[in-house]
Amino acid sequence: MVDVIKTLGIEYCAANPGSSFRGLQESLINYGGNKSPEWLTCTHEESSAAMAHGYAKIEGKPMMIMAHGTVGLQHASMAIYNAYADRVPMYIVLGNILDINFRRGNAEWVHSVQDVASMVRDYIKWDDMPVTLGHFAESAVRAYKISMTPPYEPVVLVADGVLQEEPIEEKNLRIPRLVMSAPPQGDSAAVQEAARLLVAAENPVIVTGRAARTPKGVELLVELAETLQATVKDQRMRMNFPSGHALYGDPGQLPQSPNVADYDVILGLEVQDFWGATHKQTPLNRFGMENRASTKPGAKIISISAIELNHKSNYQDFGRYVEADLAITGDAEATLPALVEAVKKLITSDRRRVMQDRGRKIAEAGVKWRQAHRETAGIGWDASPISTARLAAEIWAQVKNEDWSLVSFDRMQSSWPTRLWDFKKHYQYIGAQGGAGIGYGLPAAVGAALANKKHGRLTINIQNDGDLNYAPGTLWTAAHHQIPLLSIMHNNRAYHEERMYIQMFGAKFDRGIENGDIGCALNNPNIDYASIAKGYGVYAEGPITEPKDLAPAIRRGIQRVKAGEPVLLDVVTQPR
Amino acid sequence: MKKLILLLPLMLAAVMVYAQTKPGDGANGKRIFMRDGCYQCHGTVGQGGLAGARLAQTKLSLAGFTAYVRNPPPGSMPPYRAKVMTDQELADIYAYVQSVPPPVPAADIPILKLHSP
Numbered sequence: 001m002v003d004v005i006k007t008l009g010i011e012y013c014a015a016n017p018g019s020s021f022r023g024l025q026e027s028l029i030n031y032g033g034n035k036s037p038e039w040l041t042c043t044h045e046e047s048s049a050a051m052a053h054g055y056a057k058i059e060g061k062p063m064m065i066m067a068h069g070t071v072g073l074q075h076a077s078m079a080i081y082n083a084y085a086d087r088v089p090m091y092i093v094l095g096n097i098l099d100i101n102f103r104r105g106n107a108e109w110v111h112s113v114q115d116v117a118s119m120v121r122d123y124i125k126w127d128d129m130p131v132t133l134g135h136f137a138e139s140a141v142r143a144y145k146i147s148m149t150p151p152y153e154p155v156v157l158v159a160d161g162v163l164q165e166e167p168i169e170e171k172n173l174r175i176p177r178l179v180m181s182a183p184p185q186g187d188s189a190a191v192q193e194a195a196r197l198l199v200a201a202e203n204p205v206i207v208t209g210r211a212a213r214t215p216k217g218v219e220l221l222v223e224l225a226e227t228l229q230a231t232v233k234d235q236r237m238r239m240n241f242p243s244g245h246a247l248y249g250d251p252g253q254l255p256q257s258p259n260v261a262d263y264d265v266i267l268g269l270e271v272q273d274f275w276g277a278t279h280k281q282t283p284l285n286r287f288g289m290e291n292r293a294s295t296k297p298g299a300k301i302i303s304i305s306a307i308e309l310n311h312k313s314n315y316q317d318f319g320r321y322v323e324a325d326l327a328i329t330g331d332a333e334a335t336l337p338a339l340v341e342a343v344k345k346l347i348t349s350d351r352r353r354v355m356q357d358r359g360r361k362i363a364e365a366g367v368k369w370r371q372a373h374r375e376t377a378g379i380g381w382d383a384s385p386i387s388t389a390r391l392a393a394e395i396w397a398q399v400k401n402e403d404w405s406l407v408s409f410d411r412m413q414s415s416w417p418t419r420l421w422d423f424k425k426h427y428q429y430i431g432a433q434g435g436a437g438i439g440y441g442l443p444a445a446v447g448a449a450l451a452n453k454k455h456g457r458l459t460i461n462i463q464n465d466g467d468l469n470y471a472p473g474t475l476w477t478a479a480h481h482q483i484p485l486l487s488i489m490h491n492n493r494a495y496h497e498e499r500m501y502i503q504m505f506g507a508k509f510d511r512g513i514e515n516g517d518i519g520c521a522l523n524n525p526n527i528d529y530a531s532i533a534k535g536y537g538v539y540a541e542g543p544i545t546e547p548k549d550l551a552p553a554i555r556r557g558i559q560r561v562k563a564g565e566p567v568l569l570d571v572v573t574q575p576r
Numbered sequence: 577m578k579k580l581i582l583l584l585p586l587m588l589a590a591v592m593v594y595a596q597t598k599p600g601d602g603a604n605g606k607r608i609f610m611r612d613g614c615y616q617c618h619g620t621v622g623q624g625g626l627a628g629a630r631l632a633q634t635k636l637s638l639a640g641f642t643a644y645v646r647n648p649p650p651g652s653m654p655p656y657r658a659k660v661m662t663d664q665e666l667a668d669i670y671a672y673v674q675s676v677p678p679p680v681p682a683a684d685i686p687i688l689k690l691h692s693p
Contacts, residue, residue: 253626282651374682380623381680397687414626503613507654576625
């Protein structure tokens with residue numbers, strides 16, 4: 001088993017130990033030399049999976065995780081769902097003892113299961129439960145290949161306890177060669193039609209979801225946008241397009257809901273909820289749901305996405321049906337070269353002049369919206385609790401000349417990093433949880449920081465307080481494995497989104513508007529995150545409540561992170 | 577014109593409310609702003625954000641402010657009726673958000689210097 005796993009080029013295996021995979025754990029450590037993969041000691045299976053999630057978005061390949069096929073998988077399942085909804089590869093190996101003759105006592109009965117992957121089969125791409133070592137070898141290689149063929153997704157491989165621990169009796173064992181599949185491209189005729197619509201458009205827009213799987217994807221998107229002189233509206237699910245580029249559209253405060261009202265052709269590239277991106281609903285509440293198209297009449301919608309290659313029924317992450325004028329099933333990044341070429345061939349000198357004029361107007365508008373965001377940042381600049389704009393600006397001032405990587409999702413900070421920072425490189429932003437499952441933030445950041453470590457990048461995590469409480473033990477994993485990571489807290493002392501909902505309902509029904517804190521606030525007593533971090537062996541400061549104290553603390557933190565250790569700064573902030 | 581006629585009773589009511597309340601007490605307004613959860617969407621200094629509009633130095637009159645809170649446009653914010661928030665409390669909140677210092681201009685904040693696209 002170890003020989004097979006070593007052929008896959010997997011760098012790390014994240015797990016907390018479990019008796020159902022003790023044989024493989026011992027073999028990886030001793031026979032395998034604890035290299036490729038190296039064992040990462042975790043304190044919760046959900047953290048193992050979320051670490052693998054963050055790692056894969058930086059490194060572009062899966063981390064292995066291990067868990068019991070029963071209780072360990074139950075712990076890990078939410079984080080696996082997040083990875084599934086975020087189209088992220090993950091290599092999950094689960095321990096189990098299928099043959100009842102080999103179960104030793106009650107613990108191994110309650111840790112055994114007939115169909116191991118059944119609990120997560122709705123949100124993984126493939127699984128197998130090999131019954132021989134030859135079977136394991138083939139399925140191990142196949143699992144890796146399937147996970148890494150777009151759309152990327154988690155896969156499950158069961159390592160049976162008997163196969164792990166009993167002497168090898170099979171003859172002529174071999175390891176199949178790993179041959180990766182080329183990613184699926186869109187149909188060539190449909191790509192030609194998309195190019196025709198885009199070139200003929202008066203004002204096209206490119207909406208990017210998880211479009212850039214790799215750094216090459218960013219380059220291709222820049223080439224397409226510059227060729228068309230089209231606005232790019234980036235949903236910030238990946239680092240798709242440089243935020244300082246003249247064609248980058250105003251992200252507003254919520255880039256996930258782009259304003260597409262002004263455009264006559266809308267090209268969506270791996271947009272998760274394209275219907276939501278092209279429609280408006282009654283905001284905030286469901287007191288009489290109102291839906292309406294946010295596109296202008298006659299606007300053409302083009303979709304390029306590989307999501308349709310892996311639709312499942314039960315979990316509803318596929319979003320509402322999109323009435324696209326042209327729907328192209330294929331990986332967007334793999335389809336972009338053909339689309340760019342097709343567009344270039346169709347551009348006449350007349351169209352080029354129109355496009356150049358359009359590009360100038362987009363750039364002029366860009367200067368205005370960027371300045372407007374800065375003026376807005378000045379509101380409450382000296383407030384305590386510290387405004388999220390001030391928090392983002394102070395971090396940016398300290399990291400902008402470093403080789404930095406922001407590995408947290410900035411929606412909860414009103415997208416201030418997106419609005420103020422200059423994102424250029426693919427590893428500088430990795431998007432969100434995917435399934436909006438809380439508990440992703442800290443472990444995903446630690447996994448991403450581990451991937452960044454060998455490149456010498458400064459990894460920054462703006463850490464929400466509610467999220468940290470799901471998996472604080474990950475701080476110990478970061479300290480133990482010396483993973484450099486600067487976590488700066490957005491500590492609003494609440495599950496704040498929900499607090500606003502409770503408040504909203506209290507007002508709606510004329511009752512209890514003073515009770516929004518019940519069940520949502522994380523105060524009385526305030527949680528001392530710096531002490532928690534110190535307890536796990538992590539350098540920490542805080543609570544920081546005054547804006548003037550931020551910059552020196554961040555500078556001290558960066559110094560320590562550059563020396564190779566994780567740091568946590570507890571900053572008490574405005575709610576959003 | 578039809579719209580104006582429909583709005584007239586509302587405007588009149590708002591003006592009457594304005595006439596009946598004492599001048600706002602900003603300090604008490606801040607207390608209510610925090611106690612009743614206004615800050616949750618609008619920020620503790622009314623700076624606004626993803627979930628709520630900026631209130632600091634609002635250009636609305638007290639009458640307009642009150643009318644908005646009592647009858648916000650559908651889908652914006654929930655209405656806060658007199659049963660849960662009195663006119664005097666609204667006047668105090670109004671005084672508070674008017675008392676918030678004006679924003680610091682971006683030009684006066686070196687770390688907000690615009691990078692070149």
